[in-house]
Amino acid sequence: AQSVSQHNHHVILSEAASLELGCNYSYGGTVNLFWYVQYPGQHLQLLLKYFSGDPLVKGIKGFEAEFIKSKFSFNLRKPSVQWSDTAEYFCAVNAGAGTALIFGKGTTLSVSS
Amino acid sequence: EAQVTQNPRYLITVTGKKLTVTCSQNMNHEYMSWYRQDPGLGLRQIYYSMNVEVTDKGDVPEGYKVSRKEKRNFPLILESPSPNQTSLYFCAARKTSGSLAGELFFGEGSRLTVL
Numbered sequence: 651a652q653s654v655s656q657h658n659h660h661v662i663l664s665e666a667a668s669l670e671l672g673c674n675y676s677y678g679g680t681v682n683l684f685w686y687v688q689y690p691g692q693h694l695q696l697l698l699k700y701f702s703g704d705p706l707v708k709g710i711k712g713f714e715a716e717f718i719k720s721k722f723s724f725n726l727r728k729p730s731v732q733w734s735d736t737a738e739y740f741c742a743v744n745a746g747a748g749t750a751l752i753f754g755k756g757t758t759l760s761v762s763s
Numbered sequence: 764e765a766q767v768t769q770n771p772r773y774l775i776t777v778t779g780k781k782l783t784v785t786c787s788q789n790m791n792h793e794y795m796s797w798y799r800q801d802p803g804l805g806l807r808q809i810y811y812s813m814n815v816e817v818t819d820k821g822d823v824p825e826g827y828k829v830s831r832k833e834k835r836n837f838p839l840i841l842e843s844p845s846p847n848q849t850s851l852y853f854c855a856a857r858k859t860s861g862s863l864a865g866e867l868f869f870g871e872g873s874r875l876t877v878l
Contacts, residue, residue, distance in 0.1 A: 659803075684866070693853060693869040694806075740805065742867075750821065751796075751857075751867055755805035 652677045654743050656754035663731050663761050671726040671757050673741030683724040684742040684751070685715055694740065700724065711735070733763040765790045767870035769854050775876045776844055784839045784873045786854030793859045795837040796821070796867070797829065799850040806853065812837055813859065844877040851875075 657672040675681065685697040698709025705717040715726045724741060741754040767788045776782055788795065796811040798821075808821030812831040826848055828840040837856075841848060854870040 686867075693871050694855075694867075695869070696866055699866060750808060750811060752808075753798075753806040755803065 652743060652745065652752045654741055654752050654754035656739075656741055656757050658757045659755070660758045660760070663759070665733055665761055665763050666730045667761075669726070669728040669731045669735075669759070671739055671741075671759070673724045673726065673754060674722050675724070675741075675743040675752075676722065677743065677745060679745055682744050682746065683715070683717060685709065685713070685724070685726050686740045686742060686753075688738045688740065688756075690737065697726070697739070731759070731761050733761050735759060736761045765868055767854055767856050767868050769852070769870035769873045771873060772871060773874050775878065777878050778845055779843050782841050782844060782875075784841075784852060784854075784875070786837045786839065786870060787835050788837075788854075788856040788868070789835065790856060790858075790868065791834065792856040792868070793834070795831065795854065795856045797827070797837070797839045798853045798855065799823065800853060800872075801850050809839065809852075841875075844875075846877045849875060849877050 653676045655674045683700040686694040687697045688694045697713050698707050700707045700717045708714045713728050717724050738756045738758050740756045742751050744751045770785045793814045797809040798806040800806050807823045809827050810829040812818045818829050852873045855867040857867045
């Protein structure tokens, strides 16, 4: 069965620091990869997604992620975080449009101003 | 505007009292799903539906029922709620083909407390 691991449970950064959140998945075939963000008290929103093509994908609010197939990884990055990036971040994977989307347990990001 | 609407948003109930959380989407998406979110456990899928009259169990289906009689609606039914079903519930919808396939659109969430 597929699984998604997010290695960092809680990350605490100061404003302007750089961010990298790890995500690894276990599935040997073609995958679709997603990062979702959940701001406090809100529902999940899509940050970015990878289906195929350029493995470096750019999303909203300055976030980007790199798909490294050999490492089964899809790490999320942002060069300079802001206080408003405080949220919970979820990595998710599915094996195709008709299959279930599997979520990691999430990483809580706290940014201090 | 693309929307997934859940009701109620907040509910406090007692053990054993049947309840239904409704979910409706206006995007004509084939796939709908229910998740529960618990601290430290992330999102876990309860049930999903690939299309009308097609439903299947997710990772944590025990204690829940669903139905998909119409494409736009996917209610979650708790026949006899128990305290361990206290959680934040999200409904989601997505296409299963085309350029937007795979991207889940989430409802606002329903916070359920079972006493």
